[in-house]
Amino acid sequence: MRHNIIDISQLFLNKRIRIYVFAISLAVFVFLFSLFFSEGQKIPTLANKLIVMGHNKLSSQEIINFLGIQPGVSFKNYDINNLEKILKGHPRIKSVSITRKSKDQLLISIVERRAKFIIRTKDHLHEIDDEFNVMSTNDIREFSIPVISGDISFQDDKIKNSVISEFITTISDSFEAYPSIHDRTSEILKNKDGEIFFYIHYPKPIKVQIGTTLDRKQIRKLYASLAYFENQNKEVNFLDLRGEDAVYH
Incomplete structure (x- = not known):
């Protein structure tokens, strides 16, 4: 009579190995799947x-x-x-x-379309693109861009005032030249009297008075001042850039 001798411990070991192999294979599949659809890829x-x-x-x-x-x-x-x-x-x-x-x-x-700025006017928030088209009103979906506040009006869902559009273009050009200022700015305010204020939120809140003119010189002064404050770890609440020298307290 023939007898088959079964090693029970070996069976359990083989079964455990198969479970481990299956678990590892599943983990690799999930990782590759998530990697494929990362970096902006969206599943149709x-x-x-x-x-x-x-x-x-x-x-x-x-x-x-x-x-x-x-x-x-x-x-x-x-x-x-x-x-x-x-x-x-x-x-x-x-x-x-x-x-x-x-x-x-x-x-x-x-x-x-990609939102370039958020415009705050008359208690409403509007997303605009780089061609000054209104993308949304009170339906903000891009939260990593600065807010521009002031007496800004729209015509046919577009900014057509040349003074305002030139002001926004200057801000955009300044941010492209100094990306770190873009990342640190939460809001730019232009009052009716023409005074311009930048509100810095990072790493510490600072109110900056630019003056009535926004140009490369003012932006360079702002960049240098913020770099100095961060390097020296200074506590600054207000920065005045209207004169030749930066004044802060």
Whole structure:
């Protein structure tokens, strides 16, 4: 008679090894999956055979609602050009391309406008892009950009006052030349009398009076002053840059 001798301890060991191998494989898969969709990659959203890609601040549901597409309705009779025209009318959308993948499937590729500044005027907050177009009103979704406050008006959802647009362009150019000032500034205020104030929030709150003119010289003085304060770890509440020398207390 033949006997099969089974080593129980060896069976448990082999089973445990298989469990470890499975767990490690699963962890590697999850890591690679998350790595692939990092760095701004966004998983395409599929809703009723409608694939939406490229959206960031807008949700897929907002895009579907804006198009007026009803659940379960076939896309066979939809006019692609008309759908693109509708989406291009959204203030947050810069460009859009719609491709018919099949009679019941559409692929929507979107490029969103990027908010450059937040404008605060008349108790309202507006996001504007680099072409001075209003992207939103009291629906702020970009919180890492400075606020510009003052007597600013809009015409047809756009800043058309040349004085204001030049002022904002000067601020933008200054921030590009000195990115660290951008990161430290929470708000820029221009009063009705023309006086300009910068409100620094990092590393310590400082109110800065620039004067009535904002130019490269003033920005260089601001940059040098902030660097000096941080290097010397000085406690400063107010900085006056209107004269030749910076005055602080």
